[in-house]
Amino acid sequence: MFDNLTDRLEQSFKMLKGQGMITEINVAETLKDIRRALLDADVNFKIAKQFTDDVKEKALGQQVLTAVKPGQLMVKIVKDELTQLMGGETAEIELTGSPSVILMAGLQGSGKTTFSGKLANMLKRKKGRHPLLVAGDVYRPAAIDQLKVVGEQIDVPVYTEDGNKDPVKIAKAAIKEAKTKGHDVVIIDTAGRLAIDEQMMKEISSIKNAVEPDEILFVVDAMTGQDAVNTAKEFNDTLDFDGVVLTKLDGDTRGGAALSIRSVVEKPIKFVGTGEKMDAVDVFHPTRMADRILGMGDVVSLVEKAQEQFDEGEARKLQKKLAKNTFNFDDFLKQINQIKKMGDLKDVVSMIPGMGKAMKNMDLDDDAFKHIEAIIHSMTPEERENPAVINGSRRKRIANGSGTNIQEVNRLLKQFAETRKMMKAVSQGKNVQRMMGGMKQPGRRF
Structure with missing residues (x-):
């Protein structure tokens, strides 16, 4: 959604990078590219022209603060104008009849x-x-x-x-x-x-x-x-x-x-x-959509989606398990299911600021967890409860049962151990920055 428009707008703003101030010349170049981006996004020509005229008028009338770079100011102006273009305020449906x-x-x-x-x-x-x-x-x-x-x-x-x-x-x-x-x-x-x-x-x-x-x-x-x-x-x-x-x-x-x-x-x-x-x-x-178009994510909507799936009782149980380091693969499956219930995975990830562009070319869909789920479902109840009992022969059986290989099973077990360690540290309020820096990048499948 809007991927191409987001990329084009980012390129447009880069024209102001390194500029000390907003001038009619550098604004004209930037807006010319923004207008092209809007037209490529199939925006009506008259609307695209009016939009860039409004942005130009506001940009040239702004005094750039020393703490704000011209490119940053232009992003703010464009965001405000995009918000107004799409309606400005959120419009609720009116349900007053009976019925x-x-x-x-x-x-x-x-x-x-x-x-x-x-x-x-x-x-x-x-x-x-x-x-x-x-x-x-x-x-x-x-x-x-x-x-x-x-x-x-x-x-x-x-x-x-x-x-x-x-x-x-x-x-x-x-x-x-x-x-x-x-x-x-x-x-x-x-x-x-x-x-x-x-x-x-x-x-x-x-x-x-x-x-x-x-x-x-x-x-x-x-x-x-x-x-x-x-x-x-x-x-x-x-x-x-x-x-x-x-x-x-x-x-x-x-x-x-x-x-x-x-x-x-x-x-x-x-x-x-x-x-x-x-x-x-x-x-x-409109405001949240403008943020997403400009690659700023949509944290508010992400939190709202998470809250819809939030179970206070389950959260308390999870907190206790994390503190005692007894978080297991059954708990992990529950967390995966909650994430999946939040909606399309790529759409959810795009709400995180900066993540939309990073995940652009990744094949991220509802099947992204299928290999993890297959491996976990191939474990016995004892193995899901206590991963430490999974030895070499068990790993081979799990790999055969899940249609994966031993390397993928090993990778999941290692990442699960690292995740559990980090989650315990978070639950205890510890600084985990160094720990995260030491973690290896996830494997190609999970």
Whole structure:
């Protein structure tokens, strides 16, 4: 996500390296490169030009403090302008109705059905809501079955009507059903088309008028760049929607939609989809996204993801084990599972300042731990509890059982011993800088 844009912006800022002050000449060169970077990211030309004009105006009006280098000042100005370009403030969804009704809109293939499930899951887990999903797409083959599968995955009921091809009547009946059964949120998944057409717009307008939703969310595939922005404008002219959802932001997207859509439709981006899993959705924070685009990471979001998986009771048990140096491979597996639950591994790592670029060319995905897990699962309960009993013959058996080799088993055992030693030192408040400096780099597989 935004990898190419991040690299190009970093190169642009390097033009000011070694400069003693900001001048119209060096700023012009820097901004020329920034504008190219934005255009390469599929940002609308007028928006890119206005953006660099605003940055230039602020940069030339700044007095550079002796403690701040021109390049650093330019990064701050660009960050502030990127934040404003993407909306400035975080926009929450409004759920005031009884029940609250959320209407999904967008083209076919944008990810409406999957996002409907993700949003229901988020509201259920984080807000304590009781959502009802509504299958309002009566045209696409298997659309209703897909929503049923999604509902089963997150344990949220799905309202359907066999034989009824009128989405307006289905939506109205679903709201009545929600009131009867105590659902406080109704999420209506509507039909999409391969392209915008009059029938599609008339139908979704009829649904809007019939159910008077609290929120209308326009779901768009971030991979489609400027096409997404143009589609958003046409939908907004008809529906006057409340916010945008960018899906597939974890893919090979150049970022143009995220950077342009707010300026074109003057509606906030409210959510972003970052993977296939039902919990792979985030509230959109313009400031945090600007940080990530500029390679600064996103520590706040990382902490929030960690807190979602945090179990206070388990943490106390782990603390005691670390202090007594009894942390074992079963505990290690639990920690791996918690990390995996935080979301796409590459996305999580990119939130750590400086790590996104370092991990750019690494094949880092959910299978990154599979060799470690295979080795641990090939151990007996006794071996996982007390790794010291693992001798030569046991190592050979573990390697055969896990589909690895003895060298990989040895490497894991060595790294585990070093990790346990370091974690014990951390738990006791010791300075571990020297210890970490002496540790060897991890092996190629783990």
